[in-house]
Amino acid sequence: MKITVEEEKCCGAGQCVLIAPEVFDQREDDGIVVLLDAEPPAERHDAVRESADVCPAAAIHLDGDE
Amino acid sequence: MNAPGHVLVVGASAAGLSTAEALRRKGFGGRLTLIGAEPEPPYDRPPLSKQVLSGAWEPTRAQLRTKEVLDALDAEFLLGDPAAALDVERRSVSTASGTTVSADAVVVATGITARTLPGQSGLRGVHVVRTVADSLALRSALLKARRVVVVGDGVLGAETAATARLMGLEVCVVGPQPAPMTGQLGPFVAGHLAALHTGNGVGLRTGVLLDALLSQDGAVTGVRLSDGEEVAADVVVAAIGCSPCTDWLAGSGLDLDDGVVCDAHCRAAEGVWAVGDVARWHHQGLGRLLRLENRTNATEQALAVAGNILGEDRPYLPVPYFWSDQFDVRLQVFGVPSAENTVEVVEGDPAEGRFVVRYDGPRGPVGVLGWRMPKQARLHRAGLVDHYTQPLEPTAP
Numbered sequence: 001m002k003i004t005v006e007e008e009k010c011c012g013a014g015q016c017v018l019i020a021p022e023v024f025d026q027r028e029d030d031g032i033v034v035l036l037d038a039e040p041p042a043e044r045h046d047a048v049r050e051s052a053d054v055c056p057a058a059a060i061h062l063d064g065d066e
Numbered sequence: 067m068n069a070p071g072h073v074l075v076v077g078a079s080a081a082g083l084s085t086a087e088a089l090r091r092k093g094f095g096g097r098l099t100l101i102g103a104e105p106e107p108p109y110d111r112p113p114l115s116k117q118v119l120s121g122a123w124e125p126t127r128a129q130l131r132t133k134e135v136l137d138a139l140d141a142e143f144l145l146g147d148p149a150a151a152l153d154v155e156r157r158s159v160s161t162a163s164g165t166t167v168s169a170d171a172v173v174v175a176t177g178i179t180a181r182t183l184p185g186q187s188g189l190r191g192v193h194v195v196r197t198v199a200d201s202l203a204l205r206s207a208l209l210k211a212r213r214v215v216v217v218g219d220g221v222l223g224a225e226t227a228a229t230a231r232l233m234g235l236e237v238c239v240v241g242p243q244p245a246p247m248t249g250q251l252g253p254f255v256a257g258h259l260a261a262l263h264t265g266n267g268v269g270l271r272t273g274v275l276l277d278a279l280l281s282q283d284g285a286v287t288g289v290r291l292s293d294g295e296e297v298a299a300d301v302v303v304a305a306i307g308c309s310p311c312t313d314w315l316a317g318s319g320l321d322l323d324d325g326v327v328c329d330a331h332c333r334a335a336e337g338v339w340a341v342g343d344v345a346r347w348h349h350q351g352l353g354r355l356l357r358l359e360n361r362t363n364a365t366e367q368a369l370a371v372a373g374n375i376l377g378e379d380r381p382y383l384p385v386p387y388f389w390s391d392q393f394d395v396r397l398q399v400f401g402v403p404s405a406e407n408t409v410e411v412v413e414g415d416p417a418e419g420r421f422v423v424r425y426d427g428p429r430g431p432v433g434v435l436g437w438r439m440p441k442q443a444r445l446h447r448a449g450l451v452d453h454y455t456q457p458l459e460p461t462a463p
């Protein structure tokens with residue numbers, strides 16, 4: 001699994017951080033998403049998929065589901 | 067309950083699409099159908115008053131998913147054909163074109179529709195902002211206009227006014243409240259919003275209602291307000307709220323009262339569910355019916371509904387959240403604050419234009435708002451979780 005984020009779309013909701021704090025963080029000044037781990041280990045894939053689904057700005061994209 | 071063989075989702079936007087995606091992600095391998103009134107593939111609405119209206123984005127950028135991702139969902143999309151009736155017992159939906167689709171579970175995700183002003187119909191120059199077509203029509207009108215009046219001082223009115231002002235127009239916002247969003251965010255934050263708007267050159271007419279649209283030769287020329295003032299305008303935007311899209315459910319037997327009334331599991335009837343802006347469900351943490359009109363609820367409630375369709379049997383107890391962009395300010399709002407709450411600044415400094423406030427009700431914190439402080443606001447959200455996720459009264463067995 002490879003994650004990309006579109007900073008321009010991100011609204012700083014932090015929903016992704018609530019679900020997968022090992023993978024996502026937010027910048028201090030404007031709250032925009034920071035990708036901590038673009039290729040997380042398998043045990044985090046479920047949480048990452050949920051983050052991508054729940055992101056209210058549709059800013060998280062996943063490539064290669066395995 | 068056995069997993070259904072066929073799930074039919076009515077309404078193919080944020081909530082409907084998220085429900086379909088969540089079903090697949092949770093392992094649903096059956097048949098999936100989405101019926102949608104609009105011809106476009108599912109798109110996102112928040113950019114319609116922001117990046118699409120301003121022209122910063124091509125409208126296609128607001129599409130929720132690429133064609134490849136939609137194809138991979140393995141669902142049948144019937145778009146541009148609104149549902150016209152639901153037979154609850156048979157779980158079958160007939161559409162305007164005469165198609166009938168029957169399923170084991172039906173999800174109502176038809177959202178809400180913008181209310182219009184008295185006298186608006188047939189008048190050129192008066193706009194609403196709910197669909198991508200609305201946003202593009204308003205954009206092309208604004209490009210030719212000099213003065214715009216926004217009727218409505220809620221979040222959509224405030225955002226649309228800010229975008230129009232940034233496009234260089236003379237903008238006036240008209241509404242009954244003492245400041246924009248007072249009812250929703252209370253006088254403290256609303257006061258900051260009023261200062262933000264006037265500081266950017268937006269005219270505010272507070273404490274007044276629209277008396278009449280003024281027109282000449284079928285085109286709007288301005289508005290008359292309840293205090294008698296007349297404000298000239300080339301374009302008028304109606305941002306006076308929305309009504310749930312439940313006309314097609316009239317006579318179905320579902321309980322319709324400001325939305326589709328649901329239990330704590332978002333179930334409206336046996337095998338019938340509701341999700342997103344149209345759903346008014348029993349929020350057990352608050353102990354009352356709640357209907358939310360925000361983007362995060364569309365996806366979070368979709369997760370809950372998808373799970374419950376598959377037998378998870380879990381009540382939906384979210385900490386509500388929305389954001390809004392106005393000028394250079396991004397607001398993050400967690401919980402459901404109200405004008406009656408006491409407000410305390412818990413981080414940052416309003417004088418410096420960055421702060422977080424906490425809203426307290428009789429039982430403790432009920433809301434957190436960040437003003438240009440998204441991450442810090444999200445961290446303070448932790449203090450609200452108990453209030454929203456602990457059922458208020460013991461649930462019936």
Ligand SMILES: Cc1cc2nc3c(=O)[nH]c(=O)nc-3n(C[C@H](O)[C@H](O)[C@H](O)COP(=O)(O)OP(=O)(O)OC[C@H]3O[C@@H](n4cnc5c(N)ncnc54)[C@H](O)[C@@H]3O)c2cc1C
Nearest residue numbers: 077079080081103111112148149176177342343360361388
């Ligand atoms: C301009 C604008 C700006 C916004 N900005 C923000 C923001 O900044 N932050 C935020 O949190 N939220 C924002 N929102 C709210 C957010 O977009 C909504 O909460 C979200 O779109 C709700 O999704 P939904 O799928 O429930 O409803 P909708 O998006 O309304 O979708 C319902 C769909 O059902 C279709 N439909 C209706 N009737 C029928 C029928 N009979 N048969 C078939 N289909 C039907 C409709 O055509 C529509 O496509 C904004 C909304 C608008 C309009």
Ligand code: SF4
Nearest residue numbers: 010011013014016055
């Ligand atoms: S959930 Fe989406 S919008 Fe929110 S911070 Fe994460 S990437 Fe940004």
